[in-house]
Amino acid sequence: MTWKVIKTEKEHRQAIKRAMEIFHAQPGSPEDDELGLLLVLIKDYEDRTIKMPQIDILEVIKEKMQERGLRNKDMEEVIGSKGHVSSILSGRRELTLKMAQRLRDFFNLPSELFLRT
Known part of the structure; x- marks a missing residue:
């Protein structure tokens, strides 16, 4: 699959599922590169959509x-x-x-x- 900026919860779930599948990829392998990209995309989506509560x-x-x-x-x-x-x-x-x-x-x-x- 060609990955792009995650915009929906469905895409987010798919990205997490795929990241879990290839989590133990060999360093330097295509899966390792894909995992790195997925982690950046997942973090970006979560940073945009999940608001952490303010702590007093x-x-x-x-x-x-x-x-x-x-x-x-x-x-x-x-x-x-x-x-x-x-x-x-x-x-x-x-x-x-x-x-x-x-x-x-x-x-x-x-x-x-x-x-x-």
């Missing part, structure tokens, strides 16, 4: 605090003063880069969570 970093931080049994007072070492912690967690104040780095390290979170707008 404050909700993630609050969830992580709850998992660890932490209170606002426990976050003063990471975020700053009692007032800063309260302002950040209530959304009245924006996270600074330094706070984001500390929170990322403290909770072992991916940096990408802090980059979303």
Whole structure:
């Protein structure tokens, strides 16, 4: 089959099915080249059609605090003063880069969570 830009869900399913069939193709073989092309086409289609939900970093931080049994007072070492912690967690104040780095390290979170707008 000659592959082209995927425009429909049916074409998407066909491309995924074919990619699974040739997934273990020998490097450098025609099937390997086809697989590479299919993966690019599949990703392009999914990037255009599947919208990932926006993640609220404050909700993630609050969830992580709850998992660890932490209170606002426990976050003063990471975020700053009692007032800063309260302002950040209530959304009245924006996270600074330094706070984001500390929170990322403290909770072992991916940096990408802090980059979303």
